[in-house]
Amino acid sequence: MALYSEKVMDHFRNPRNVGKLDDADGIGEVGNARCGDIMKMYIKVKDGVITDIKFNTFGCGSAIASSSMATELIKGKPIEQALELTNKAVVEALDGLPAHKLHCSVLAEQAIRAAIKDYYDKNGIEYDPADFPEDDGHDPHGEE
Numbered sequence: 001m002a003l004y005s006e007k008v009m010d011h012f013r014n015p016r017n018v019g020k021l022d023d024a025d026g027i028g029e030v031g032n033a034r035c036g037d038i039m040k041m042y043i044k045v046k047d048g049v050i051t052d053i054k055f056n057t058f059g060c061g062s063a064i065a066s067s068s069m070a071t072e073l074i075k076g077k078p079i080e081q082a083l084e085l086t087n088k089a090v091v092e093a094l095d096g097l098p099a100h101k102l103h104c105s106v107l108a109e110q111a112i113r114a115a116i117k118d119y120y121d122k123n124g125i126e127y128d129p130a131d132f133p134e135d136d137g138h139d140p141h142g143e144e
């Protein structure tokens with residue numbers, strides 16, 4: 001059986017929304033201390049909706065596929081919905097990841113959260129700190 005699903009391979013080979021937004025409203029950068037991978041997300045927000053999103057991932061194939069899928073899942077969605085995106089949903093949308101690669105999808109969830117928090121901070125928007133646990137999503141833990 002193949003280790004990676006076709007969807008993972010597709011999003012790894014043809015990642016969606018790669019790049020950077022020069023006029024981003026929020027930027028989130030997270031890393032995993034154990035593997036050294038780094039993910040950066042840029043979001044553009046209008047009327048509470050994520051109108052555009054781009055990412056740069058310096059990391060493994062699963063991290064690239066996870067970032068790509070995560071951006072697809074929240075593009076055009078209200079911020080509240082983006083905040084509900086879990087790494088589990090990203091993994092499901094990718095038709096699974098090997099257990100030792102689950103932490104790569106956690107990075108995608110954290111990067112999006114960090115970008116939203118940055119947007120809130122920059123615009124003086126109040127939020128529930130419980131939505132942003134730990135230090136800006138820089139938690140190096142891996143759900144392995």
Ligand code: FES
Nearest residue numbers: 035037060063104
């Ligand atoms: Fe660390 Fe994939 S091995 S993000």
